[in-house]
Amino acid sequence: MDRQFEHRRAAGKALANALMTYRDQPRLVVLGLPRGGVPIAYEIALALHAPLDVLLVRKLGFPYHPELAMGAIASGGAQVLNQRLLHGSDITPAQIQMVVQRETAELARRETVYRGQAQPLEVADHTVIVVDDGLATGATMAAAVSALRSLQPRRLVVAVPVGSQEAARRIAAQVDDFVCLITPASFNSVGQWYRQFPQVSDEEVCTLLSHPCH
Known part of the structure; x- marks a missing residue:
């Protein structure tokens, strides 16, 4: 090394x-x-x-399997969902939205720690x-x-x-x-x-x- x-x-x-x-x-x-x-x-x-x-990146985990990512969100409003995984699951749109809202709140909290009220680039x-x-x-x-x-x-x-x-x-x-x-x-x-x-x-x-x- x-x-x-x-x-x-x-x-x-x-x-x-x-x-x-x-x-x-x-x-x-x-x-x-x-x-x-x-x-x-x-x-x-x-x-x-x-x-x-x-x-900042936050994984969107399945409600019943938080370590399995169904997508991710990032600074600036970026969001991606793994449609292949979602199609093979029984998760509802309401459940997805609940996860997105929870992780969006945590991402916002962390962004406030780092940049205050300043907007992302x-x-x-x-x-x-x-x-x-x-x-x-x-x-x-x-x-x-x-x-x-x-x-x-x-x-x-x-x-x-x-x-x-x-x-x-x-x-x-x-x-x-x-x-x-x-x-x-x-x-x-x-x-x-x-x-x-x-x-x-x-x-x-x-x-x-x-x-x-x-």
Whole structure:
């Protein structure tokens, strides 16, 4: 394991170097997945002279099987439902709506923590770079990508410092551009690729979001 990153901020700077073709592009936004993706996204936004925001994702679980996702919602009103799974289930539209309302309320609560009353950045017809600190299964990023597609970005880019080979292949097939610096053959966890990998606090996320990047 000789290709570890010192910490998230260092990984962000390394990732920014790989994304320089996007620097100073008009209608460019960088979105970090809280909490671990935000310090990395901050360094990218800073280097590319782009605005920074968070992208919160909430899984929509079946009422009788919460771990099984029937869809997802994300910042900005994005929503996606897995129609194939829904058609094979006996869930009612009213039950779906109850889950959507509950998770929308929780997403709104978390967004208020991070950005106060500020509105999410516009992503329609923008180039959007979505950032996390790594991909293990890729499930959260897949939900983010699916939900973002419903907001019709012009170009959707996923950027991560490290990812499992399986997750990297899965996500790369879903986006317009995929940048991942390390895809090791043996992958146990995201944290193993960082020498320092502390929990990111809500306070740190809020501080980074309050700093202008462009």
